[in-house]
Amino acid sequence: MDQSVAIQETLTTEENCVIAVECVSLLDGVKNSRLLGLVHHNHEHAIFIYGHRRMPITGDDVTLDDILPISYDFSVVEVSSPDELAVLGADTRVRVTYLAEELELRLPFGSQARLFLSEVNRAWSDACEQYPEVKPQFDWLAKYRKVSKGARSLKKSLPSLTSRSSVMSRSKRSEKSRADDKQEQKGRDGPQESQDRSRGDVRDELIRPTQPMLSNKDQMLGMPQFGLRDNLIKCELLKNEDVYTYIQNYSFFLGTYNVNGQNAQESLSPWLGSTSNPPDFYLVGFQELDLSKEAFLFNDTPKEPEWMLAVYKGLHPDAKYALVKLVRLVGIMLLMYVKAEHAAHISEVEAECVGTGVMGRMGNKGAVALRFRFHNSDICVVNSHLAAHTEEFERRNQDFKDICRRMQFEQQDPALPPLTIMKHNVVLWLGDLNYRISDLDAEHVKDLIAKKDFESLYNHDQLKRQMDEETVFVGFTEGEIDFQPTYKYDTGSDQWDTSEKCRVPAWCDRILWRGKNVKQHHYKSHMSLKSSDHKPVSCLLEIGIKMVNEESYKRKFEEIVRYIDRLENDCIPSVSVSQSEFHFKDVKFMENQVQTVTVCNEGLVPCQFEFIQKLDEPAYCKPWLTAIPAKGFLAQGASVDIDLEVFVNHSTAPGLNSGQQQLEDILILHLERGKDYFISITGSYLPSCFGSSLSTLCLLRAPIQDMNLDTIRDLTVKSKSQASDSEPQDIPKEIRMMVDHLFRYAKKQEDLFQQPGLRTEFQEIRDCLDTGSLDTLPGSNHSVAEALLLFLEALPEPVVPFSFYQRCIESCSDSSQCRQIVSALPQCHKNVFNNLTAFIQELLKHSAHNRLDINILASVFAGLLLRSPTKQDLVEKRKAREFFQHFLVLSPSDGGLHNELCG
Amino acid sequence: MAKQYDVLFRLLLLGDSGVGKTCLLCRFTDNEFHPSHISTIGVDFKMKTLEIDGIKVRIQIWDTAGQERYQTITKQYYRRAQGIFLVYDITSERSFQHIMKWASDVDEYAPEKVQKILVGNKSDEEQKRQVATEQGNKLAKAYGMDFFETSAFTNQNITESFTRLAELVLQANKKDLDLLGGSINDEFSLADLEEQEGLCNAGDNTRKSCWC
Structure with a gap:
């Protein structure tokens, strides 16, 4: 059924619906049935998107949702991949973009969809050819935009649109944040809700770009996109990582300190500058940076720059360090410094936070995390402050799991799923994990500490026990603890808690790691810092980082590209054609002749074949010829016999009789996404009185087949000019x-x-x-x-x-x-x-x-x-x-x- | 993310039947050579990825039937090409003379911006040579084209000629790409740049400087 009729009824006489096709817009799992019409006005085209209540038969059945003008910054890309070819008769998926709008559509399989797409492509390439000499105006769209309640109404009907663009803006945002850490800092001022707000802001600004978006680059050259291919390359590169990488060790200084809301008065160098050589990395985590209500409610605190400065001053004096990133959620803060010379090899830095406090969301408890890539290793660092109180160890386990589940880093390619903590090569986890000593009273604990029997004490450590039971920190390693518990002291002293509560000492502050090639050099507490009720802990790790050997990387990469090119070339649909030339001898009027061409799919993929039109010709073959079937599918290894039938009837006979036309044609057998094959057809036609003109026949005294073709042609010409030298017959x-x-x-x-x-x-x-x-x-x-x-x-x-x-x-x-x-x-x-x-x-x-x-x-x-x-x-x-x-x-x-x- | 910057070009091999268009293609994409001549009856294509000036360029090379009777049909494929190889056989004077005809068809049917290079194939068959290198040079100069004598048999100048045409096409489309250059740079992170460098076929380091 031709739905362009229904669309045409909604248009004025100045516009013409060239072709229409039904489709499904599918995004976020919501399917919407839509009708697309390619509408033409003078030299400009636009796609009109209609909603419809039922089968669109008349203009009343459709309502205009949106208009996408086809100009140079429009694109329609078929979202296809070799593996999808295997599904015969599958919908054609296309992604349509115009400026920042992007929308994914499924067109029903078939020639109508094909035709529609090719018409759209033609319109687009026309627009591009004229650009920039002729800039499309699209004034004529204004009257329709009013009808559709403004072009933006599409967002309502296609909720997916906004979500798509928000993904785009998010990745954009992370780029920005990298450029300006400070600003980022302010932008990310709270848990979840405010993050979303800031994303929303960026989105709006993206919707009105003044120049074509970068995704247009491939369309500007009018080419399809092959997304799958790049993922294949990535995959292969990852699989062969060993070939082109080698391991080099770098030192990572990890520190965690619950500062109990105190000011940064003491020097931190006894803690941070305690190593003999300057470490390559510093990853320093704080908890309870600010216990004020303001910090909790507004996530804003003067303590942040204060402690940042204290850290900076406390770093090892023998090297120059650069701040890579600071991330804070209320009182949980994580800083990353790196030796200046390594900065250039750090990339893909992302920061995220997860609150696990009141209602499982607030930021008084939770974690902040950083991920980054150093050379070829992906590293994630988590600073967490888990639930307090001795008996709450299960709650702490739960917090850990929540953090692992909810901490997600956007990837640069928005098409890829977000990265979770465990997806990294190395995970470093530090913080006030709040696990306590079980089953021992304070006196007993202090006694064991006094005897430095940390081993016995450690057997009562909740974290150890939970890890032994594999309920938390599965796959993580912690170094041996040979320092006394870091909690709880009277502030300003090394005295155990003398308050009423008289807390049992505990190893609240811990550092663990997960991943290969990690060696611990030290794990200790720093008793000389006295301003908090906790003592800071540090851990020096030597981590084997995967370094890329440029030479072998290049070699491997080229090899993979060659391999994938080859794979792709092998997957180009390909058939064998039994014969490429056919001759039909002595073809007579109204007498059909059939010959068979066998087409066999010898390629590695199923294919769809069709005889296609030649330039400037109305059909794929001359009117005296038919191919049956003219289109179809071929599974791998399958073959089909196509009958080529020559039949000269009353409408084709005159031209052939008079010799003005010959039995000659070339068929183009086209494979979808594949090659074209030419099949040439020739034949000799025996002239007949059937299909000859009365005047010619009157001049022919002998039977027509006794005459040679030239004579007949001459007579035809003569009879037309009415000049005959011999006396014609009456009839x-x-x-x-x-x-x-x-x-x-x-x-x-x-x-x-x-x-x-x-x-x-x-x-x-x-x-x-x-x-x-x-x-x-x-x-x-x-x-x-x-x-x-x-x-x-x-x-x-x-x-x-x-x-x-x-x-x-x-x-x-x-x-x-x-x-x-x-x-x-x-x-x-x-x-x-x-x-x-x-x-x-x-x-x-x-x-x-x-x-x-x-x-x-x-x-x-x-x-x-x-x-x-x-x-x-x-x-x-x-x-x-x-x-x-x-x-x-x-x-x-x-x-x-x-x-x-x-x- | 890198995939966003891929460009894909269509290059077309044109020339008389038997000059070795299919062999050039096979040598370039599969590094294979089949000495027997089987006429291409139709239009075949293969893909190949190159890196030029730090841009991943995927080229789709179309191999066309050279026989005269198919020429009216193959013309309809010119329209979608960005680059065209005009190929003759150095052992066939006739195939060289026909280049004029091929070139005029290209002028008529291919897009205006199309880039062309002249290729004299079968340079290994020196003893049968009928077209002097100088003749090829002269013709190429007259048309303002680059010229290569190639041999699919010995692999002489194969990569060079294909890469050169791809470069020319890239340059011809530079304006379009530059238009987007600003937004590309915005999105490029340090790591992306590193990733982009030295990926593939970067044989020609001198060219690295321009663009983007």
């Missing part, structure tokens, strides 16, 4: 033969011209007429009668020539005018006309036997003798019959005709 001998035959043998034949003849007998009659092989026509009366009708039908210029047609129709009610017209016909046409009417009158005399009447015969012959140059409607048909009937009414002056026939 073509072929007509005379058929009419005489019928007059002689079939006057009384029942149902003459009513019953069909036999195809084989027709062929004999045709051959007899064309070769003059027999004196008497073969076949039954019905076959001869049909041959006569076919002959009349095939005449290039009917008995009443086209130029007389209109006058005949206009004068049909006036007998004498009709006769006047006939008397003005060219001589041989008039002769034939009179001959046939006389014959028909004769038949009517025998209606008792042949059961023919004037109506039947007028109906049969009027349409053949008096053919319209265009399509004849019912009224004209009736008038033609009326015209002809005047000649069938017997009048005294017609008496001589009988003699003429008999003579």
Whole structure:
């Protein structure tokens, strides 16, 4: 069904719906049925997107949702991949983008969708060709935009749109944040809610870009995108990482310190600057940076720059460090410093936070995390402050799991899923994990500490026990603890908590790691820092980082690219064609010849084949040729026999008879996303009186096939110019033969011209007429009668020539005018006309036997003798019959005709 | 993310039947050579990825039927090409003379911006040579084209000629790409740049400087 009709009804006369197709917009799992129309106005095109309530039949069934102007910054990309080829008859998925709008559509499989896409592509490439000389204006869209309540209404109907662009803006945002850490800091001022807000802001700004978006780059060159390919390369590179990487060790200093809301008065160098050599990295985590209500509610605190400065001052003095990133959630802060010389090798830095406090969301508890890539290793660092209180260890386990689950880093490619903590090569986890000592009272614990029996004490450590049970920190390692618990001291001293609560000392502050090639150099607490009720902990790790050997990387990369190119080339649909040239010998009028071409899918993928049109031709082949089937599918290894059928009928015969046309054609067998094959068809046509003009036939005294082609061509030209040197026959001998035959043998034949003849007998009659092989026509009366009708039908210029047609129709009610017209016909046409009417009158005399009447015969012959140059409607048909009937009414002056026939 | 910057070009191999268009393609994409001549009856293509000036360029190379009777049909493929190889056989004077005809067809049917280079193939068959290198040079100069004598058999100048045409096409489309250059740079992170460098076929380091 053609839905462009429905669309057209919604348009003004200035616009034209070129083609329409139904589709499904599918995003975020919501399917919406839509109707797409390609609308054309002067030289500009736009895609109109309609919603529809039911099958779109009229303009009332559709409502305009949105308009996408097709200009240079528009694109439609088929989202395809080799593996999808395997699904025969699958929907065609396309991604349409215009400026920042992007939308994914599924078009039903089939030629309509194909045609639609190719029309859209043509419109787009036209627009691009003209650009920038002709800048499209799209003024004409304004009137429709009002109807569709503004173009932006699409966002409502297609919620996906906004979500897509928000993904885009998010990745953009992370780029920005990298550029400006400080600003980022302010932007990320709270848990979840405020993050979303800031994303929203960026989105709006993205929706009105002034220049084409970068995703246009490939479309500017008019090319499809192959997203899968890059992922394949990435995948292969990852698989072969060992080939082009080697391990080099770098030192990572990790520190964690619960500062209990105190100010940064003390120097941190006893903690941070305690190593003999300057470490390559510093990852320093704080908890309870600010315990004030303001910090909690507004996530804003003067303590942040204060402690940042303290850290910076406390770093090892023998190296220059650069701040890579700072991330904070209320009182949980993580800083990353790196030796300046390594900065260039750090990339893809992302920061995220997860609150696990009140309602599982607030930021008083939770974690902040950083991820980054150093050379070829992906590293994630988490600083967490888990739930407090001795008995709450399960709650702490839960916090850990929540953090692992909810901490997600956007990837640069928005098409890729976000990265989780465990997806990294190395995970470093530090913080106030708050695990306590179980089953021992304070005195006992302090006693063991005094004896430095940390091993016994460690057996009561909740974290150890939980890890042994594999309920938390699965896969993580912690170094041996040979320092006394870091909690809880009286502030400003090394005294255990003397407050009322008299907390049992515990190793709250911990550092763990997960990943290969990690070696611990030290793990200790720093007793000299006294300003908090915790002591800071540090851990120096040597981590083997994957370094890229540029030479072997390049080699491997090239190898992979070659491999994938090859894979791709192998997956280009490909078939074998049994024969690329076909010759049809001695093709005759109304006699079909069939030859078979076998197409076998020898490629590695299923394919869809179709014969396609050649440039400037209306169909994929000449009208005398058909290929069956003209399109279809081939599974791997399957083959199909395609019948190539040559059949010359009344409409193609004239050109072939006169030698103006030949039996020559080249078919293009096209494979979807694949190659094209040419199949050339040639043939020799045996000229026939069928499809030859009356004037030519009058000049032919010998059977047509005794003449050579040049003579026939010459005669055709001559007969047109009306200049003949030899005396033409009154009427073509072929007509005379058929009419005489019928007059002689079939006057009384029942149902003459009513019953069909036999195809084989027709062929004999045709051959007899064309070769003059027999004196008497073969076949039954019905076959001869049909041959006569076919002959009349095939005449290039009917008995009443086209130029007389209109006058005949206009004068049909006036007998004498009709006769006047006939008397003005060219001589041989008039002769034939009179001959046939006389014959028909004769038949009517025998209606008792042949059961023919004037109506039947007028109906049969009027349409053949008096053919319209265009399509004849019912009224004209009736008038033609009326015209002809005047000649069938017997009048005294017609008496001589009988003699003429008999003579 | 890198995939966003891929460009894909269509290059077309044109020339008389038997000059070795299919062999050039096979040598370039698969590094194979089949000495027997099987006429291409249709239009075939293969893909190849190159890196030029730090841009990943995927080229789709179309191999066309050279026989005269198919020429009216192959013309309809010119329209979508960005680059065209005009190929003759140095051992066939006739194939060289026909280059004029091929070139005029290209002018008529291919897009205006299309880039062309002249290729004299079968340079290994020196003893059968009918077209002097100088003749090729002269013709190429007259048309303002680059010229290569190649041999699919010995692999001489194969990569060079394909890379050169791809470069020319890239340069011809530079304006379009530059238009987007600003937004590309915005999105490029340090790591992306590193990743982009030295990926593939960077044989020509001198060219690295321009663009982007």
